[in-house]
Amino acid sequence: MEPPLNNTKFNLDVSGIVGFLGGGEAISAMESMHFYKYRKWLSWYNSPGSYDIAKHYGRLARSRIWDGIYPGPNEEPAELLGLDGEQGPPYRGVVSGTTLNDTGHVGYVFAQYCRNAKATPSQYSSDPIFTTQTTDDQGPKPQQRKRKTKVMNVVVVDFDNVEDNDDSVEKGSHLTLDSKEFPFWSVAVASIPISLNIAYCILCGFYTEWYAFGVILYGILCNGIACYFIGSTEIYLTHTIPSPHSPPGNGILACKSDTLIVCRGSERAINHVVKAKFVVRYGKEGDDQTYHMIGFSAMSLTIQFIAQLFLIPLSGLFGQIMFLSTLAISWIYNAYLSSIDKGRLQQQLLERHLFGDDSNNMTKLELPTRTSAVVFAMLCGLPDLRGDPDANVECAKGIMCHLLPTDTKVWGRWHYSVCSKVRDLSERHSSGSVRPTSEPFRFTEDACQGFDGKDKSLLCDLLEDARGGYESYCQFLDSARHTPNSNSQSGSGSSLLHTYV
Structure with a gap:
């Protein structure tokens, strides 16, 4: 049967561009395959950008031959697949005093997860915010003038339930998304390009457009095989193993x-975030077979690009139209696949490992000033206010000096006053006192002694923020006390609440 448009003299000479268009989208689409168990089976279509795909993923192959064909550094699979390379926020240990300027890619993903969580305004945020204060015999008294600085969010995360399965590479934890995370409609969407590519390939064969038929079929096979091997990964979370005698790993x-x-919990548990990294492995450890198959897949994509250069111009107009339609x-x-938020997929992967189905391990409060947020974070980070008062004061001082x-x-006096209150709280709770002689974190006139004018007003503002941070801490403990299945740290904090509120 004679194909349509066979007698026309018009020729679509697309041989010079078909191998370059769409490469960025194709590479980005492949970066989400390793998150899902079945995605590697859904890439049987003639993808554009074969040259860019081969040049990008050919660097995964590890041998002198592949290094010669695809020159460049042999990057780690995690970095090439977008699971490494970001800088995480700095970390400060409450007890150990350990300071990390960069917590790496895992810390970055965890910080983004916490930032996306919904915040609950603290009671102190709901109260009127003031700019100036006066003092009398009863301590600082706010005036009815609005004061507002930058709103701060404090996220309290308990890692008590985080465990290692110790069944994987380098004693790391094997990470995977549950199959329910890959909905059926994704398979239905993937079937559209697959079925249309196959249909157009059959049409080319039916109308004897054998050059276009061969190029389309070869492109379908090359892309499907390449995606299968590139997507055949195992993702692990590895971290350093601390001494079993290490102090609590609480930090900020x-x-x-x-x-x-x-972050609250043992140092080993918290290392899942602050000293961890994603590791991507192909095949069994020490087996380079899969890496060689990736190299052959990249070579086949390069051959596909060359075949498109020479064979598509030899095809008729109908075959060229069919070929362009598949692309x-x-x-x-x-x-569409590139629009998937890969960062969110990484957050889900980490979330399932750290918390599972338990949503009670994280609390996020919104506070009106950085000073109140630091006091609240400091009180939440102290491992045990019933412990040694001197140790608690040193921990509190280290955190406040680091964050402020x-x-x-003025700030020196503020640090001294807040540390005095921390000592007072710790001593009273250690002695078993049922009721304090004065309200916790209610500062007297002595706290502002030696200051006047603007310095005194500023100090009063900061002391009021410290009181607000303590009130937010009480609110947090009260919420934890009424939360079912609260962890051990929240439980001990609830006893402190009964003592001081």
């Missing part, structure tokens, strides 16, 4: 300028 992540993340359909599908590193006299 300072995420940009508007969020503080308080257009595949490009649209790749663009100001050397002025």
Whole structure:
């Protein structure tokens, strides 16, 4: 049968561009395959950008031959697949005093997860916010003038239930998304480009457009095989193993300028975030067979690009239209896959490992000032206010100096006053006192002695923020006390609440 448009003299000479268009979308689409168990089976279509795909993923192959064909550094699979390379927020240990300027890619993903969580305004945020205060015999008294600084979010995360399965590479934890995360409609969407590519390939054979038929069929096979091997990965979370005699790993992540993340638990558990990294492995450990197959797949994509250069111009107009149609359909599908938020997929992967189905391990409060947020974070980070008062004061001082590193006299007095309150709380709770002689974190006139004018007003503002941070801490403990299945740290905090509220 004679194919349509066979007698026309018009020729679509697309041989010079078909191998380059759509490469970025195709590479981005492949970066989400390793998150899902079945996605590697759904790429049987003639994808555009074969040259860019081969050049990008050919660097995964590890041998002198492949290094010669696809020159460049042999990057780690995690970095090439977007699971490494970001800088995480700095971390400060409450007890150990450990300071990390960069918590790596896992810390970055965890910080983004915490930033996306919904915040609950604290009671102190709901109260009127003041700019100036006066003092009398009863302590600082706010005036009815509005005061507002940058709103801060504090996220308190408990890692008590985080465990290692110790069944994987380098004693790491094997990560995977549940099959329910891959909905059936995704398979239905993937079937559209696959079925249309196959249909157009059959049409080319039916109308004897054998050059276009061969190029389309070869492109379908090359892309499907390449995606299968590139997507055949195992993702692990590895971290350093601390000494079993290490102190509690409680610490604070300072995420940009508007969020503080308080991590509570053992040092081994918290290392899942602050000293961890994603590791991507192909095949069994020490087996390079899969890497060689990726190299052959990249070579086949390069051959596909060359075949398109020489064979498509030899095809008739109908075959060229069919070929371009498969590329257009595949490009649209790749663009759809590229729109998937890979960062969110990484957050879901980490969330399932850290918390499972338990949503009670994280609390996020919104506070009106950074000073109140630091006091709240400091109190939440202290492992046990019933412990040694001197140790608690040192921990509190280290955290406040790290998060509010100001050397002025006003701030020096503020640090001293807050540390005195921390000592008072710790001593009273250690002695078993049922009721304190004065309200906790209610400062007297002595706290402002030696200051006047603007310095005195500023100090009063800061002391009022410290009181607000303590009230937010009480609110947090009260919420934890009424939360079913609260963890052990929240339970001990509830006893403190009964003592001081």
